[in-house]
Amino acid sequence: xxxxxxxxxxxxxxxxxxxxxxxxxxxxxxxxxxxxxxxxxxxxxxxxxxxxxxxxxxxxxxxxxxxxxxxxxxxxxxxxxxxxxxxxxxxxxxxxxxxxxxxxxxxxxxxxxxxxxxxxxxxxxxxxxxxxxxxxxxxxxxxxxxx
Amino acid sequence: xxxxxxxxxxxxxxxxxxxxxxxxxxxxxxxxxxxxxxxxxxxxxxxxxxxxxxxxxxxxxxxxxxxxxxxxxxxxxxxxxxxxxxxxxxxxxxxxxxxxxxxxxxxxxxxxxxxxxxxxxxxxxxxxxxxxxxxxxxxxxxxxxxx
Amino acid sequence: xxxxxxxxxxxxxxxxxxxxxxxxxxxxxxxxxxxxxxxxxxxxxxxxxxxxxxxxxxxxxxxxxxxxxxxxxxxxxxxxxxxxxxxxxxxxxxxxxxxxxxxxxxxxxxxxxxxxxxxxxxxxxxxxxxxxxxxxxxxxxxxxxxx
Amino acid sequence: xxxxxxxxxxxxxxxxxxxxxxxxxxxxxxxxxxxxxxxxxxxxxxxxxxxxxxxxxxxxxxxxxxxxxxxxxxxxxxxxxxxxxxxxxxxxxxxxxxxxxxxxxxxxxxxxxxxxxxxxxxxxxxxxxxxxxxxxxxxxxxxxxxx
Numbered sequence: 122x123x124x125x126x127x128x129x130x131x132x133x134x135x136x137x138x139x140x141x142x143x144x145x146x147x148x149x150x151x152x153x154x155x156x157x158x159x160x161x162x163x164x165x166x167x168x169x170x171x172x173x174x175x176x177x178x179x180x181x182x183x184x185x186x187x188x189x190x191x192x193x194x195x196x197x198x199x200x201x202x203x204x205x206x207x208x209x210x211x212x213x214x215x216x217x218x219x220x221x222x223x224x225x226x227x228x229x230x231x232x233x234x235x236x237x238x239x240x241x242x243x244x245x246x247x248x249x250x251x252x253x254x255x256x257x258x259x260x261x262x263x264x265x266x267x268x
Numbered sequence: 269x270x271x272x273x274x275x276x277x278x279x280x281x282x283x284x285x286x287x288x289x290x291x292x293x294x295x296x297x298x299x300x301x302x303x304x305x306x307x308x309x310x311x312x313x314x315x316x317x318x319x320x321x322x323x324x325x326x327x328x329x330x331x332x333x334x335x336x337x338x339x340x341x342x343x344x345x346x347x348x349x350x351x352x353x354x355x356x357x358x359x360x361x362x363x364x365x366x367x368x369x370x371x372x373x374x375x376x377x378x379x380x381x382x383x384x385x386x387x388x389x390x391x392x393x394x395x396x397x398x399x400x401x402x403x404x405x406x407x408x409x410x411x412x413x414x415x
Numbered sequence: 416x417x418x419x420x421x422x423x424x425x426x427x428x429x430x431x432x433x434x435x436x437x438x439x440x441x442x443x444x445x446x447x448x449x450x451x452x453x454x455x456x457x458x459x460x461x462x463x464x465x466x467x468x469x470x471x472x473x474x475x476x477x478x479x480x481x482x483x484x485x486x487x488x489x490x491x492x493x494x495x496x497x498x499x500x501x502x503x504x505x506x507x508x509x510x511x512x513x514x515x516x517x518x519x520x521x522x523x524x525x526x527x528x529x530x531x532x533x534x535x536x537x538x539x540x541x542x543x544x545x546x547x548x549x550x551x552x553x554x555x556x557x558x559x560x561x562x
Numbered sequence: 563x564x565x566x567x568x569x570x571x572x573x574x575x576x577x578x579x580x581x582x583x584x585x586x587x588x589x590x591x592x593x594x595x596x597x598x599x600x601x602x603x604x605x606x607x608x609x610x611x612x613x614x615x616x617x618x619x620x621x622x623x624x625x626x627x628x629x630x631x632x633x634x635x636x637x638x639x640x641x642x643x644x645x646x647x648x649x650x651x652x653x654x655x656x657x658x659x660x661x662x663x664x665x666x667x668x669x670x671x672x673x674x675x676x677x678x679x680x681x682x683x684x685x686x687x688x689x690x691x692x693x694x695x696x697x698x699x700x701x702x703x704x705x706x707x708x709x
Contacts, residue, residue, distance in 0.1 A: 134598060134608070135438050135591045139315070139431035139487055145327045146296035146429060150576045153293070157575060157635075167575070168286070168634055180292045184331035193433055193609055194598075281451060281461070282444045282587060284580035286634055291576055297429045304428060304488075314428070315487055340462055340580055341451075433609070439621045440594070443587035462580070474586045478625035 124203045124262040126159035129220070132195045142190035149183055152215045152231050155199040163258045172252040178235040179246070181210075185231040189219070196220040197228070202262040209248045210236045211259070214267065271350045271409040273306035276367070279342045289337035296330055299362045299378050302346040310405045319399040325382040326393070328357075332378040336366070343367040344375070349409040356395045357383045358406070361414065418497045418556040420453035423514070426489045436484035443477055446509045446525050449493040457552045466546040468533045473540070475504075476528040483513070483522040490514040491522070496556040503542045504530045505553070508561065565644045565703040567600035570661070573636045583631035590624055593656045593672050596640035604699045613693040619676040620687070622651075626672040630660070637661040638669070643703040650689045651677045652700070655708065 130151055138144040160167045167178060191197055198218040205212035215231040239249040250256075277298055285291040304314045312318055314325060338344055345365040352359035362378040386396040397403075424445055432438040451461045459465055461472060485491055492512040499506035509525040533543040544550075571592055579585040601608045608619060632638055639659040646653035656672040680690040691697075 133591070134432055134594055135440060137433035138428055139433065139435045140324065140326075141433045144429050145330055146293050146300075149293035149296060150574070153575055161635075166635060177287065179287075179337070180334055182331070182333050183292055184329070186329050187327055190326070194602075194607060280444070281447055281579055282585050285575055286578035286580065286582045288580045293576060297427070300428055308488075313488060341455075341460060434618065434620075439624055440587050440590035443590060447587070471581065473581070473631070474628055476625070476627050477586055478623070480623050481621055484620070 122258060122260045123159070123163060124260050125266075126155060126162055126201045128155040128158045128199045128201070130154060130197055130199065132191050132193055132197065134193055137193050140190075142192055143195075145185070145187065148185050148187075148217065148229055148231060151197070151199050151217070152183075152185075152201075152213070152233055155201040155215060156213060156233065156235075159201050163255070165255060165258075172255060174239045174249070176249060176252060177238050177240075177246070179238060180233055180235050182212075182232070182234040185229055187229045189226060189228040191217070191219060191228055195222075202266060203259060204232070204262065204267060205234075206256075206259060206261050208250050208256075210234060211251070214262075269405060269407045270306070270310060271407050272413075273302060273309055273348045275302040275305045275346045275348070277301060277344055277346065279338050279340055279344065281340055284340050289339055290342075292332070292334065295332050295334075295364065295376055295378060298344070298346050298364070299330075299332075299348075299360070299380055302348040302362060303360060303380065303382075306348050310402070312402055312405075319402060321386045321396070323384050323386050323396060323399060324393070326385060327380060327382050329359075329379070329381040332376055334376045336373060336375040338364070338366065338375055342369075349413060350406060351379070351409065351414060352381075353403075353406060353408050355397050357381060358398070361409075416552060416554045417453070417457060418554050419560075420449060420456055420495045422449040422452045422493045422495070424448060424491055424493065426485050426487055426491065428487055431487050436486055437489075439479070439481065442479050442481075442511065442523055442525060445491070445493050445511070446477075446479075446495075446507070446527055449495040449509060450507060450527065450529075453495050457549070459549060459552075466549060468543070470543060470546060471532050471534075471540070472505075472529040473532060474527060474529050476506075476526070479523055479525040481523045483520060485511070485513065485522055489516075496560060497553055498526070498556065498561060499528075500550075500553060500555050502544050504528060505545070508556075563699060563701045564600070564604060565701050566707075567596060567603055567642045569596040569599045569640045569642070571595060571638055571640065573632050573634055573638065575634055578634050581631075583633055584636075586626070586628065589626050589628075589658065589670055589672060592638070592640050592658070593624075593626075593642075593654070593674055596642040596656060597654060597674065597676075600642050604696070606696055606699075613696060615680045615690070617678050617680050617690060617693060618687070619652075620679060621674060621676050623653075623673070623675040626656075626670055628670045630667060630669040632658070632660065632669055636663075643707060644700055645673070645703065645708060646675075647697075647700060647702050649691050651675060652692070655703075 217229040364376040511523040658670040
């Protein structure tokens with residue numbers, strides 16, 4: 122059972138914009154990086170043939186609050202926490218902690234809600250229960266960590 | 269005085285991901301496209317030397333709720349509405365209306381809060397009043413449009 | 416029969432990097448924009464079910480020579496020319512002409528070679544003849560235009 | 563003195579397109595990743611204040627030949643080799659070696675030519691000699707490695 126994962130990335134030149142900082146949309150790419158690495162840490166790929174039926178994880182909500190910029194070559198820890206676990210959906214919180222510089226600084230905090238879906242024989246997507254094997258490996262973070 | 273703007277974009281191949289749909293982070297790029305076109309419609313560039321002092325518009329909040337996917341070559345109208353106007357910040361709502369297909373469909377709805385900032389002589393950013401000339405051209409959308 | 420197409424794009428904020436100019440990799444996205452619009456001008460989508468068998472167009476070569484930068488809100492014409500047409504491949508040349516500013520300026524010139532492929536029943540890709548209907552609509556640019 | 567560097571990246575979901583493979587423009591982002599990590603390995607940042615005058619490295623040529631696709635979660639080694647060193651320019655070769663799968667496979671090979679520039683007091687860029695301290699740390703790869 123796991124409720125968190127920490128991924129580390131370095132901000133690349135192509136992640137920046139002419140304001141000299143990481144473009145705000147790229148925080149959402151970084152969230153996904155941590156989400157998929159979390160799945161690998163559970164022994165799964167987000168694009169899996171390991172479950173029957175095969176499932177996908179479309180996003181229904183994404184948000185981010187920005188406190189401070191990230192700059193080129195900054196190292197950032199993306200701390201994923203499972204905030205909510207429903208039978209057919211997961212909500213993650215992401216804390217962006219800048220690792221370089223005088224003090225560890227939370228520069229941004231994001232949230233993603235993803236739904237577990239499968240396709241019927243006609244290709245139409247519908248929400249489905251998270252496969253049991255996978256669901257058994259995921260739990261929610263303790264409330265005191267989410268304060 | 270303007271409180272809305274409509275930009276149209278076509279989903280490009282590079283906007284899609286292996287799920288065959290527009291990657292969720294790209295909705296945030298499309299929001300910005302509409303925001304900057306809105307400024308041009310007011311006679312301003314978002315990267316302006318037209319105001320004294322020069323101002324920038326960092327994001328403090330971004331969010332999006334997804335209802336349906338966008339696919340390659342879909343045409344989407346990004347309808348920007350000014351939801352809130354404060355002395356030093358603006359909040360926009362964005363409605364993504366898919367233009368092709370049997371019926372006009374709102375596939376996603378987003379929100380951005382941006383703060384007007386300027387730099388002091390030491391390069392430090394701080395919130396500042398929206399320049400009067402620009403502020404005079406922007407008003408908030410009527411409440412019944414925001415329902 | 417067509418051997419050229421002109422697409423126009425405006426450089427967006429997210430296309431720039433901290434050097435204040437369009438990131439060099441984005442020229443390749445812009446080439447593809449023109450390529451796909453060229454196909455639409457022929458009555459085809461690059462992702463087509465209009466041909467039997469269905470074909471795809473993976474890239475085997477891409478290159479770009481850069482003469483001058485593009486900046487935020489620059490308008491650029493991407494002039495596609497069919498440089499070479501083989502039975503199973505096409506080579507395009509792309510000229511990036513900056514439309515704003517004192518004089519029309521060619522800021523970059525690119526090249527793409529794409530191969531027409533189809534999948535066998537086992538999913539394996541292989542080069543195939545460009546479908547006749549489509550091939551009949553494409554010819555190579557006159558040599559004096561390619562000088 | 564160094565003439566090569568190996569960086570490793572994992573293909574992310576956002577790097578793929580609807581063809582299910584890494585988008586061809588992203589190979590150019592990966593080249594830059596290796597280039598900048600090479601500079602760090604020399605004790606420099608590509609965005610440096612370590613040299614006097616400060617220099618930048620705009621690209622004048624970029625190219626890539628593609629032999630096989632990269633897919634989501636593939637691990638790829640980007641092997642940078644210094645192909646040519648002039649007084650004011652460097653040319654790198656990049657070999658993309660897929661690390662997972664039955665055998666190490668070179669999926670693509672790229673090339674970048676970058677020019678060392680500085681700005682005059684009016685902000686105009688011009689080519690300049692590679693700063694001596696930095697130039698002394700870079701040599702060209704042995705000819706037999708470049709065959």
